[in-house]
Amino acid sequence: SALYTLGVTTETSWLTTTQQTAAVLAVLHHHTNLTSRNMNPTNRPLRQLNTSPFDDVFMTNLVTAGFDEIQISDKHVQRFKQHLTTLRTGERNENEDVGVLTTVLYSALRQADQHVSAGGGQDTAELSVLDTADIGLFENLRPFQRRVEQEITEQMMGIAGCGEGKTHTALQWGRKLTAENQIDRLVIAMPTQVTGNNLLLELTKKEEIQHIPAEAAAVYHGDSNVFYQQNDDAVRWQTETPIDDETARKWFRSPVTITTVDHVLATLVNGYDGAGIARGNLLRAGIVFDEVHTYDDRLTNRIAGGLSRLSELEVPWYVMTATLPESIRSHHRFRPDVVHTSEGRLGTDEPPRQPFTISLTEQALTAETVRTARKETDAQTTLVVKNTVREARELARRLHKTVDTDVLYYSSEFPRIDRIQKETQIRSRLAADATDAAILISTQVCELSLDLSADLLLSELAPLDAILQRAGRLHRRGVGNTPQMCLDRSERCNQCRTEPIAERYECRVYSTLDEGERFLPYAEGPHSDMWTVLEQTADLLRQREQYDFRASMEWLDEVYDGILSVSGVEFEQCATTDMLLGSPRAVFDGAQDGERLFLRDPGRYRTPVFAAQYTLGDGRTGTPQELWKECHECGESQCGVHDDTRWTSCNDEFRQFSQRLAIPVPSWWLHGHDDSPVREITAVTIDGTRIDTARQIDLTYEYSLGVE
Helix, strand or coil: CHHHHHHHHHHCCCCCHHHHHHHHHHHHHHHCCCCCHHHCHHHCCCHHHHCHHHHHHHHHHHHHHCCCCCCCCHHHHHHHHHHHHHHHHCCHHHHHHHHHHHHHHHHHHHHHHHHHHCCCCHHHCCCCCCCHHHCCCCCCCCHHHHHHHHCCCCEEEEECCCCCCHHHHHHHHHHHHHHCCCCCEEEEEECCHHHHHHHHHHHHCCCCCCCCCHHHEEEECCCHHHHHHHCHHHHHCCCCCHHHHHHHHHCCCCCEEEEEHHHHHHHHCCCCCCHHHHHHHHCCEEEEECCHHHCCHHHHHHHHHHHHHHHHCCCCEEEEECCCCHHHHCCCCCCCCEEEECCCCCCCCCCCCCCCEEEEECCCCCHHHHHHHHHHHCCCEEEEECCCHHHHHHHHHHHHHHCCCEEEEECCCCCHHHHHHHHHHHHHHCCCCCCCCEEEEECHHHHCCCCCCECEEEEECCCHHHHHHHHCCECCCCCCCCHHHHHHHCCCCHHHHCCCCCCCCEEEEECCHHHCCCECCCECCCCCHHHHHHHHHHHHHHHCCECCHHHHHHHHHHHCCCCCCCCCHHHHHHHHHHCCCCCCEECCCCCCCCEECCCCCHHHCEEEEECCEEECCCCCEECHHHHHHHHCCCCCCCCHHHCCCCCCHHHHHHHHHHHHHCEEEEHHHHHCCCCCCCCCEEEEEECCEEEEEEEEECCEEECCCEEC
């Protein structure tokens, strides 16, 4: 195939040498083992291209392969060999051109091959592409949305607060670029799996307007197959071939793909098996990075490098944020063609939003503090945010015993089998129009993953951007800080129409920064940059009372002035190398092969494990082994999970069972730290046989109050 391609392209006078080379390399990478071990695309792309033995073996095979109708002269062969040498040592631009074109052609070959292998015909072989008709937009735009509509560019940044319609502007941006034939698909990179799931459901639901048809949209992340199998709303999608569907979603084959920022970045480098295939589709996409303000320093730097690389490749991108400090916004790697900044208005004739007041108190956030604050404010719904899971869980247990109001608890340590039920319960109990009293105790997970609107927020001190993110779950559609003020200014707030007129919406922050030498999870000691950020956050909140969006941007710039630094050089260099000559990259904790290029701080990674005992939200109780026996009936004399010689449907079922039941715990729990709560780590045993791929730890799990 490579010989035939070389012959045809050589005899086609209007093809450039770059185009000839890219076509041959794409065929080689698809069809031969000269480019990677055992034809495994993990080592994409063309790993052995930069070695002399490659030239010798390749040329020998070309000469001896033989096609009568194609005459390959020694001159042609030597010219191709010379071009390979130039790629290894020549100008970066030429290498770039070959790399991009090789990637797109190789991606097309692999996807066409998969399509035919699955029984597809030539008439259905084209990839689905985005059409402007696929994107439904509101006719009446909010002020920020109108501002964006007036000037849409290829690289753009949108800065707006909660509830001002940033997501809608992403669709406006995508539709404009689609109409101009600059992109043929839209990729939206979200900070977490949960936010990705929620956005897919929001965009595809049929209410006032369906923003994206269900058949044109998909979500991909590490647990997306479980989402499609478990979520009641997933009947909108056809998932008759889950393995093929999962691969298609992973490769961005849908016109609109919602995924995690980690997956987009891992695709730009050789971060997983098949990254080069997915990259071919990503190069033709418009990429939206949502909630950029939420990431740790390492991931922020990776995103900066990714944006710079995308700009070099002329791939359009749109960064959306509510709390990104000027020190990052102004960095040259983040610098877009245009920046749209909201004035904080929900309507043209309305004043800027002032939905709550904010204050700081020098005391601990305890059960007594919560009870006192609720009495003082007469709040119906209260959101309480602690900085660590352990303290949040303990506070929930104490309040559960001492108040008559329903106490809900949520953190990252819930298994997927209960997570959707838990999130649905929370959204219902703390919705804007909720009428029954409820208290939610949560951790930083509420900053992104929960769509709710509380009357009162009680939070431990955190960096200012985190405080503002938490406050985004307070009076979300409000305009004034009391129901009377809000209704005088606007009629759009359901929350105020159901609350007592005397109610006031407050964000109360509690600080014990002066009482210790550590302030976890943000600062290990008082001599770090994050300790300075915490001190400056506390100082600022002592002097402020009324929140509005434009003021909050000034607060952020004040708190982070001179603190944050952005580089992104390492990731950009790796992404450039990996377009043609790179090696595998270990971008996630636990990756077995490849050079390390972790996307996030390793201390933030989590590992899924089984608890020793479960009490699930549907009422079932038992050990993992007992729950497995309840749901699995293989009908074989020996269950397939015990057959080491082959992969069976039992293995598939156990994998899905593990994804549903496993609890994500901090990876450091499993590495023998003195302060780890785990005292025993064992392999799971079923019917006396070890399942080495699954681990079990000595925790108990209960739906209402999590792990213990």
